[in-house]
Amino acid sequence: MNMTQLDKKTGKPLRPAGVQAAPEREAERARSRRLTPLSEQIGRILRYALLAAISLAMAFPFYWMAISGLKTNDEIWRFPPTFWPETLNWFNYRDAWNSAPFARYMFNSIFVAVAICGLQVINSGMMAYALTHMKFRLKGALTFVVLIGYMIPSTAVYLPSYLILNDLHLLDSYAGLILSNCVSVFSIFLLRQAFMQVSHELVEAGQLDGASHFRILWTILSPLIRSSFAVMILITFIDQYNNYFWPMLITKDPELRLVSAGLRSFFVEGGAYGLAWPQIMAASAFTIAPLLVLFAFTQKTIMRSVNMSSGVNKS
């Protein structure tokens, strides 16, 4: 487990990388200014340039998507392609938005994703708490079951899940979309990992005060691991907003399409595989936009998920 690493010698928590006390950082800068040989500095500049070039190349498809959505149909089919549109045809975006019920699709995606996040907070929180701070006989077996769930490709069981959903009369409904995704092994593991860091004495103290497990979980422990909850919610939201295969299988009603399925059907039907590329690119761009905005504001939290999830396999 490496969420908070302790300094081997002093036992104090290590400062997160990159965070240094101001005077120390100043001193280091002064040192590097004085002592770095020219060759090393040139190497550093070259490395920086290389990385910058790679990063820009990686983001280029996003740029390409956005500006292709601004071109006329004439211009988009020209070769060699133009890297900046001759005229900015903003109405492509408006046309694309209006030629399929994208507002509805987007509402569906966000509504379903938010509902799933809410349910997962509750059920993963309770499960993770039970697995870490409660004593019961099935504990070992349940932990093992959750671990196994982590190793099995969920897409492989879509067929029987579909049949079960059919038997429950949940196909083609919001309830089906939400309930069939309302549990995640990843979320349980993430929170379990966090709860293991919390001292059990807090639970005992709460019990002495006469608080129930339910109250201890939600009023004492959960606030302590709220950053893990934040990571869990963000990752779940992104996964569910992007979800395509499963929601597409279990909904036939176009009114219930999530945004990816809606976009894909616009791509195939409306765009007829390439006759209206500027509109298709515009539609892709505004489908992605909410996520890129979300990412821009929460990138620290999202990247922290890496730190947490890499602990999952060392449980």
Next chain:
Amino acid sequence: MRLKLFREGEAFLFTLPALVPLLLFWFGPLGYIFYLSFTEWDFMSPEKLFVGLDNYRYLLTHADFYRALRVTLLFGVGTVVPIIVGGLALALLMNSKLRATGWMRALLFSPWVTPTVAVSIAWSWIFEPEVGLANLALGWVGVSPLGWLQDENWALAAVMIVTVWKSIGWSMVFYLVALRSLPAELLEAASIDGANGWDRFRGIVLPLISPTTLFLSIMLTIQSLQAYDQINVMTQGGPAGSTRTLLYMYYQSAFESFNVGEASAIAVILILICVLLSGISFLLSRRLVHY
């Protein structure tokens, strides 16, 4: 005694909100699919016909299955290895005393958060044979244009490029975390002993970050076995089956040919491959991974 029973019951109650959907949508279906793989059924007929191992026998004697298996392996190796090696290379480049790398990290990571369907559509346009960006770039280095998604020799490569593009920044961030937690004294000690860069990397860095490598290879392998969105948008398994993985074949035989038994058998084989690979990597980790 009563109190103890109450405690057991209370704890069990806490697990129920997760356990019920877990059983209903994960472990129930898992048992169900094993059963279905021994039957013949088309979603419609009232009876499921029990056929024993026929579905497996059929699969194992048909070239289509082996073709899909080959595509699955190619796709797996062709995405997992570049994502891990590339992610590590980027992390090493970024880790060494560079300032102002935040914006680069964000750009490299951003493909991971975006919907696969939308970015696959954008990439389909990039791979357009006549006017696409990919062929323009090939032209700059003097390579003649390719058919990409329409060419059965290149379609899989195109799908792999998109997959690698999507996850390479994700794996880089894992390695950045791993590299930052390396003890600096150890590296210094090694360089005083006269170990050069490559020795230091192979002898110290690589073993110390092996838990991350193991974790990434398991996760990415499972992901590669489940790849669907990009294949569905870009090629739908074609041209001529050149991008039909086992998972895609499973989907097609279940929901396009309504052959439930055969589809289930493919899924069971897929699950067994997963379990086998996870098992192997756990055994390997005992020997090779240093915690």
